[in-house]
Amino acid sequence: MENFMFHDCDTVDLAKKFGTPLYVMSEDEITERVRTLKSLFDDKYERCRTHFASKAFLSRDILRILTRENIGLDVVSGGELYLARDMNFPPERIAFHGNSKSAREITEGLGYGVGKFVCDSIQEITVIDGLARAAGKIAKILIRVNPGVEGHTHRHMLTSGGRTKFGLTPEEIADAVSMCSGLANIDMAGFHFHVGSQMMDERAHLGAIDVMLELIKKTRAGQGFETRILDMGGGFGVAYTDADKPSPIADFLGAMTSRVEEFCASNGLARPDLIIEPGRYIAGPSGITLYTVCNVKETPGGVVYIGVDGGYFDNPRPALYEAVYGAVVANKYGDTPDRVVTIAGKCCESGDILIRDIALPKVERGDIIAVLCTGAYNHSMASNYNKNPIPAVVMINGGHPRISVRGQTYEDIYACDAMEV
Ligand code: LLP
Numbered sequence: 009m010e011n012f013m014f015h016d017c018d019t020v021d022l023a024k025k026f027g028t029p030l031y032v033m034s035e036d037e038i039t040e041r042v043r044t045l046k047s048l049f050d051d052k053y054e055r056c057r058t059h060f061a062s063k064a065f066l067s068r069d070i071l072r073i074l075t076r077e078n079i080g081l082d083v084v085s086g087g088e089l090y091l092a093r094d095m096n097f098p099p100e101r102i103a104f105h106g107n108s109k110s111a112r113e114i115t116e117g118l119g120y121g122v123g124k125f126v127c128d129s130i131q132e133i134t135v136i137d138g139l140a141r142a143a144g145k146i147a148k149i150l151i152r153v154n155p156g157v158e159g160h161t162h163r164h165m166l167t168s169g170g171r172t173k174f175g176l177t178p179e180e181i182a183d184a185v186s187m188c189s190g191l192a193n194i195d196m197a198g199f200h201f202h203v204g205s206q207m208m209d210e211r212a213h214l215g216a217i218d219v220m221l222e223l224i225k226k227t228r229a230g231q232g233f234e235t236r237i238l239d240m241g242g243g244f245g246v247a248y249t250d251a252d253k254p255s256p257i258a259d260f261l262g263a264m265t266s267r268v269e270e271f272c273a274s275n276g277l278a279r280p281d282l283i284i285e286p287g288r289y290i291a292g293p294s295g296i297t298l299y300t301v302c303n304v305k306e307t308p309g310g311v312v313y314i315g316v317d318g319g320y321f322d323n324p325r326p327a328l329y330e331a332v333y334g335a336v337v338a339n340k341y342g343d344t345p346d347r348v349v350t351i352a353g354k355c356c357e358s359g360d361i362l363i364r365d366i367a368l369p370k371v372e373r374g375d376i377i378a379v380l381c382t383g384a385y386n387h388s389m390a391s392n393y394n395k396n397p398i399p400a401v402v403m404i405n406g407g408h409p410r411i412s413v414r415g416q417t418y419e420d421i422y423a424c425d426a427m428e429v
Pocket of ligand 1: 061064082105167202204205206241242243244285286287288289325329384385
């Protein structure tokens with residue numbers, strides 16, 4: 009019997025010291041993943057930039073890491089922008105996304121001088137133009153295109169194809185580009201697409217790139233428009249369990265950049281600058297969540313439920329996307345699996361099951377369960393459902409753990425309630 013180690017930290021000690029539920033992130037892993045992406049992308053293409061999609065995980069610490077590593081940031085709300093601004097994240101490296109930005113958010117983006125707005129509708133472009141004029145600024149924009157390609161992922165993670173709310177169709181682009189040339193406060197720099205999230209291979213990205221390259225060619229011939237930037241989104245899949253076999257990131261990037269280079273060369277087009285904006289690839293495998301087992305219950309039907317002290321409020325992904333995670337019993341790491349169990353969250357929801365049917369060593373009350381690969385879209389999607397406090401985030405750096413985001417108290421949960429009538 010041994011304890012499960014995560015980036016040179018004993019996870020059982022972490023649980024004892026900081027309490028559970030507990031998000032544990034590794035700065036070393038985040039840094040390593042950012043550097044891998046950057047160097048692979050730089051090797052393959054001369055003008056490229058990597059952004060981190062902050063919706064996957066956002067905290068002051070990660071902004072410090074990203075600033076230091078000289079990569080960009082995607083935000084989709086005033087709330088995400090607020091922290092970037094508060095941390096003096098270089099504004100020119102920020103792209104402001106979102107399919108429904110409010111006037112307040114656009115004004116905040118203009119005020120901070122974000123590098124680009126990624127526009128999702130014709131109307132939004134005109135609104136940004138007006139607000140930019142009022143602010144005495146020129147807003148650089150990309151237009152989000154729905155390339156119509158449907159990748160293989162959960163339907164809630166698809167952002168391209170016939171049923172998505174995102175982007176303009178390629179048929180609408182010519183008019184949008186012509187319109188932009190008449191807007192004095194808009195600097196239309198290029199296009200954006202994002203096929204969806206947790207893609208296991210590069211097929212959907214390549215299909216979308218083909219559509220985009222044709223569009224780039226067409227708008228050049230038709231509207232005389234030179235595309236300066238092509239933002240190819242994120243979506244690079246990670247392995248949640250051994251059953252997931254994502255293509256290596258080098259294969260994604262190699263195939264994507266070659267496709268752009270070859271098309272531009274054979275069609276006499278200037279190569280656009282390229283952007284990628286992964287979230288999950290950087291944050292997902294950089295984090296785990298620790299829980300304490302509160303009870304073990306066997307139903308007459310033979311299902312063994314392991315009740316833990318967290319669940320839907322710290323990880324809604326199994327309920328929302330049927331997401332499948334791996335886990336270990338941290339204080340019995342390496343022990344032989346004893347039987348197949350189901351790890352149940354503590355929220356009053358039948359759907360609050362963290363992991364169904366996983367083989368684990370004998371689990372008892374007080375054991376520590378580590379759920380793996382929870383660094384992306386867990387903390388960022390956490391809620392106070394059932395008035396559970398959002399757990400702390402511990403960041404490990406060089407084997408040293410420290411509180412990166414403190415856990416909420418009960419008082420925090422009610423901090424916004426009016427005290428008096
Ligand atoms: N860029 C855009 C425009 C996006 O919409 C997204 C994700 C990303 C980049 C980053 O995608 P990633 O590299 O992380 O796959 N809550 C869901 C994921 C929703 C992702 C939405 N957009 C989940 O928990 O799986």
